[in-house]
Amino acid sequence: MEEFGVYAVFGVNGPPQRLLSSDGSRRVSVAVPPSVRQVVLFSSGPWGDRICVDAELNDADRIPVTIGKLTPFNRCLSWEQWEEETWTDGVTLSVALEGGLLSKSEPELILAAKEYTPKDTAAPLAARELNGKRKRERSAEGDASKVAKAGEEENVCPNSAEEKAASVRKVGGPSGSRQKLFAHGAESSKAKAAVSEAGETRGTVGKTPPQSAARTKSRQSRTPTQTAAPPVRPSGRWGQTLCPIDAQTAILIGGQGAKMQFCKDPMWKLCTEDMSWVAAETLAEGPTPEARIGHTAVYDPDSKRIFVFGGSKNKKWFNDVHILNTQSWRWSTVEAQGKVPPLAYHSCSLFLGELFVLGGVFPRPNPEPDGCSDSLYIFDPHLSIWYQPIVTGDKPSPRSGHSACVIQERYIYVFGGWDTPVCYNDMYMLDLGLMEFSVVKTSGKAPSPRSWHGSAALSDTKFLIHGGYNGNNALSDTFVFDIESSSWTELTLPRLSAPRAGHSIIAMETPGRHHPPEDDSPGSVRRTLLVFGGGDNEGNFYSDLTAVPVEELLSAL
Known part of the structure; x- marks a missing residue:
């Protein structure tokens, strides 16, 4: 053998x-x-x-x-x-x-390494040219005036921390290698306070420690006799997905963390009975999806499968569909018919067993991907085919980093998003019965323009918006929208006071033990809002998990 x-x-x-x-x-x-x-x-x-x-x-x-x-x-x-x-x-x-x-x-x-030099090949790029390019990029990022102009480029998020611009490493996000998101650098006092507050709040299961150079070198110099204990929770990250599959379990997939590195621990299982994490990458068989951010993951309760679509990794852009069967715990890749462009930072909603993919960033003709989509694509898992439906009405303008909530199993509410240099706080509704878009006219104090925020349905008539990125800073505010009154209500949640964007928010059924004792009974199930991860654009990437009972949110309205 x-x-x-x-x-x-x-x-x-x-x-x-x-x-x-x-x-x-x-x-x-x-x-x-x-x-x-x-x-x-x-x-x-x-x-x-x-x-x-x-x-x-x-x-x-x-x-x-x-x-x-x-x-x-x-x-x-x-x-x-x-x-x-x-x-x-x-x-x-x-x-x-x-x-x-x-x-x-x-x-x-x-x-x-044994170096092989083939004949008649083009000379490689000179080291001094690469180093010069890197220095010029960092110099440009450190120039406050040039940072201020970054918003004029399509799908570019400027780094708001000027003192940390020298530590920015470029990442393939909505503008390919040109986007500067959540720049890694030395901690500011503001960032320390935010992380400290997040770690002390009730319902938080941990936070990401600062990733200093000394810590990195110490980890790399460890000898085999100094074996590190296995991690007990995911590393800090943004751009991941958190997908509930039942009252006891949610699956975390993908993400990117400190130094703009894709996470070495890309898949975790969250056990909601005690809010503990289990590393899950090696639990499932079959071809696992390549590391990525800006993808979507949607669970179909009828087929017991998670559908992962799209995303990006540096200059790679994906339009592949990966399926995780949660009964057999096996990955498979779909060979789909029809056409769908590579997309990242799109929204994906499940309706009658089909995936509704809206907007997102897509690569224009090479070499740079820098465009936003306003198209709606539908994937039919039964036929393994992509198609574009006929839609009427006033559809949203091209955007990425928006949110989409399915309400009453009939309507998709689309909020916010980004298409440089514009950040949106408008709202559209897609009637899935009529396949018609319409503009939603709202009352009350609306959330400010933002993208990469979190959103979750709280009930048949209400959904929540939290955090996000406004083109300069990460946000920490929370709003609830009531579709019956078309009104916004702002909530004050001390447990979610740390600014964050690119985080995951889900509202799921959980065992009753995580709620006030007077509400608990054997076998009881309650809805809980779970918030995980994200970054603050000050160099911090979170690994905390915050749980808030949905009943508590609704009673505060």
Whole structure:
């Protein structure tokens, strides 16, 4: 039987080189040759008791450029230099094996990559040109006047913390590599206060500690004898999805955290009986979705399946559909007919077993994706086909980062969103029976313009809007809309006082034990609003989980 091994290919013409074997070291680092612009990492042979292989591309200062993970169900990773703008000369590939019964537990092994130089190929981009580009970008980001003009570019969110502009790393969001979101930097006193307040409030299950350079280096220099305890909750992140599947369970998928790195722990299971987390990436079989942000995940209670659609990763944009069967715990990929563009930061609503995808950012003709959509696409899982319905009325203008709430299993209420340089606070309603859009005229104090906010239906007549990003700052306010009176009401929620955007909000049935004792009875179920994650655009990414009884929210109106 073939033995287990982990191999790397450096460059398009390089030969596979074995990094890990069944009787070798658990940790290996290898310097990427300066001329190499592509790296492929893959495993071969039976995994046995092995759990995963953590992989990092680190820069010369040992700071991660990009992160990935091999598992028994995801056995190949690839990186390209033009997808990672911080990839310059001096990059090191580090891999570490978790699990299994290896015969050696020695310190990290340092290897040398065999460089292959093909004939008649174009010269690689010079290191000084890359470094110069990086310095020019950071210099531009540090210029307050240029930051102020960032909002004039399509789908660009300027960084509001000028003192942290030098630490901004670019991320592929609604404008590809041009968007500056939640810049990582030293903590400000304001950010510290927000995080501290979030951690002290009732119903909060944790917060994300500051990710300092010293902490990163300490983690990377740990020897095999200093094994870290497995994480007990997801890392801080934004742009993820949280999808309830029953009264006891919700599934967290994807996200991006500190240093604009995609999360190494992309999938978690939330157990609502005690509000605990279980790492779930290795629980499901089949091809797991590639790391991403700005995607959607919707659960169909009839088929017991989660549908994951779209999203982006650096300069990659997705229009794929992944399905997680929650009965068999197996992933599958749909080979759909019909056409749907790659989309991110769209909305996706379930109605009569079909997915209604509205708006979002889509890639215009290469090289830069920078446009917003105003189209409605429907995916029929039974026929595995995409189609565009005929809709009438006044439809929303192109936008991304908006919210969509299904009310009374008949109406979709669309609020807010972003299409640079405009941030919206208008509202539209789609009548799913008539397939007709209409503008919703509201009364009361409406939420200010925003995108990347959270939204959830509280009842058959009310839904909630919380937080978001207004083009300058993350927000912390909360509003409830009543469709019967078409009125807004602002709520004051001390438990949700930390500014955040790109977070997840769901309202789901949960066991009665999480509610006031007088409301509890054996086997009782209550609705609870759950808020997870997000970022404050000051360099902080949250991992806290806040629970608020829906009855408490409705009684405060």
